[in-house]
Amino acid sequence: MSFHSDQEKQLITKFRSRVFDILKPGEDRSDQFLLRWIRAQDGNIEKAELMIRKSFDWRREYGFDDILYQAIDPVLMHLCPYSMLGLDTLGHPGKWHATQSSDYFSKLIVMRVVQNADELLSEVAVVSFSIGRWDLARIVNEGREVEFVTHYTQLFEKAMERIRDSNKGRKPWEFQNTQFTAIADWAGYSYQQLVNFKAVQLMLKLASSFDSHYPETLYKAFYINCPAIFPRLFAMLKPVMRDKTVARIKVYGTNRQEWEGKIKRLVHSNQLPPEYGGTAGPVSLSAAQGQTTTLTTTGAYPQ
Structure with a gap:
C-alpha cells in the first residue's frame, strides 16, 4: 500500500474518531489499517464506517477475534x-x-x-x-x-x-x-x-x-x-x-x-x-x- 496523501491523512483522522469505539489499541488504530477501509470505499468515510462495523460484527459473531489461538x-x-x-x-x-x-x-x-x-x-x-x-x-x-x-x-x-x-x-x-x-x-x-x-x-x-x-x-x-x-x-x-x-x-x-x-x-x-x-x-x-x-x-x- 502506497503512502497516504494529505487529504487521506485528514480522512484517517475523521474516520478514526467515528469508529474509535470498536478499535482495539494497537494495529486497529494505525493509519495503515484505517486507510485500507477508506480506500476500499474510495474515500467515503460513511461507507467505510459501515463496512468496518459489519466486519467487526462478523468477527465477533464467529469468534474470529481469537482465531489465531484456536486449535x-x-x-x-x-x-x-x-x-x-x-x-x-x-x-x-x-x-x-x-x-x-x-x-x-x-x-x-x-x-x-x-x-x-x-x-x-x-x-x-x-x-x-x-x-x-x-x-x-x-x-x-x-x-x-x-x-x-x-x-x-x-x-x-x-x-x-x-x-x-x-x-x-x-x-x-x-x-x-x-x-x-x-x-x-x-x-x-x-x-x-x-x-x-x-x-x-x-x-x-x-x-x-x-x-x-x-x-x-x-x-x-x-x-x-x-x-x-x-x-x-x-x-x-x-x-x-x-x-x-x-x-x-x-x-x-x-x-x-x-x-x-x-x-x-x-x-x-x-x-x-x-x-x-x-x-x-x-x-x-x-x-x-x-x-x-x-x-x-x-x-x-x-x-
Missing part, C-alpha cells in the same frame, strides 16, 4: 496444509516456507519477495493455491463448510500477522507492508466442479468474505492455467468482489510463456517452485500448528 482442524490441516513465513533477525519475512498437499486439495506457498513500491524495497508475502484441485464438492457433501471457512480465515489471519511482524522495527514514516501477491493455479478445475451449485456458492462466499473483511490487502493476483470453462466461473466471481479487486487479477491460460515471466518480475526464481519456472527445493508440509515436518500422503481422505 487447527487436523482433518483440514491434512487436506489443506500450510506453513506461514518466518522472520529473519531484522523482523523481515524469511525465505519462503511452502506447503504442498495431496492431489486432493491445495497447496499454499508463502514466501519472501522484494518488490519496488514507491521507489522503496519492501518484502511482501506471496500466497499460492492449487485452487483448481480443491474438492469443494466433497467439503459441502460432508458438511464441512464452516470448518473450511474457519480454516482459511485462520490462514489469512496468520498471513496478516506475519505482514505485521515484517513491519516491526520500521519507523512510522517508512513504508509499511499491508498487502500480498497471490498465485492461483486453476489447473484441474473441471466442468463437474463448475456445475456443482453448492461448491460454486462456497467459492463465491470465500471470495466475497475476503473482499469484505480484508480490503486492500491484495496487491496482485495471477490466475494461471485457467481452463476453457474458467470465464464462466469468473463471470460469477466478479460481481461478489469490488471492481478494484477484480482489476488486480490477471487471468492466464495454460501457456506458461504468458505468465511465467510476469510472476518472476515479482518473485525471484530461487523462491519459486519448478512448476512456476523456479529452482526452489523440496517443499515442506506443516502438519501441526507451529511445526514443519515432511509428510508423505497417499491422497486418501482421513476419516
Whole structure:
C-alpha cells in the first residue's frame, strides 16, 4: 500500500474518531489499517464506517477475534496444509516456507519477495493455491463448510500477522507492508466442479468474505492455467468482489510463456517452485500448528 496523501491523512483522522469505539489499541488504530477501509470505499468515510462495523460484527459473531489461538482442524490441516513465513533477525519475512498437499486439495506457498513500491524495497508475502484441485464438492457433501471457512480465515489471519511482524522495527514514516501477491493455479478445475451449485456458492462466499473483511490487502493476483470453462466461473466471481479487486487479477491460460515471466518480475526464481519456472527445493508440509515436518500422503481422505 502506497503512502497516504494529505487529504487521506485528514480522512484517517475523521474516520478514526467515528469508529474509535470498536478499535482495539494497537494495529486497529494505525493509519495503515484505517486507510485500507477508506480506500476500499474510495474515500467515503460513511461507507467505510459501515463496512468496518459489519466486519467487526462478523468477527465477533464467529469468534474470529481469537482465531489465531484456536486449535487447527487436523482433518483440514491434512487436506489443506500450510506453513506461514518466518522472520529473519531484522523482523523481515524469511525465505519462503511452502506447503504442498495431496492431489486432493491445495497447496499454499508463502514466501519472501522484494518488490519496488514507491521507489522503496519492501518484502511482501506471496500466497499460492492449487485452487483448481480443491474438492469443494466433497467439503459441502460432508458438511464441512464452516470448518473450511474457519480454516482459511485462520490462514489469512496468520498471513496478516506475519505482514505485521515484517513491519516491526520500521519507523512510522517508512513504508509499511499491508498487502500480498497471490498465485492461483486453476489447473484441474473441471466442468463437474463448475456445475456443482453448492461448491460454486462456497467459492463465491470465500471470495466475497475476503473482499469484505480484508480490503486492500491484495496487491496482485495471477490466475494461471485457467481452463476453457474458467470465464464462466469468473463471470460469477466478479460481481461478489469490488471492481478494484477484480482489476488486480490477471487471468492466464495454460501457456506458461504468458505468465511465467510476469510472476518472476515479482518473485525471484530461487523462491519459486519448478512448476512456476523456479529452482526452489523440496517443499515442506506443516502438519501441526507451529511445526514443519515432511509428510508423505497417499491422497486418501482421513476419516
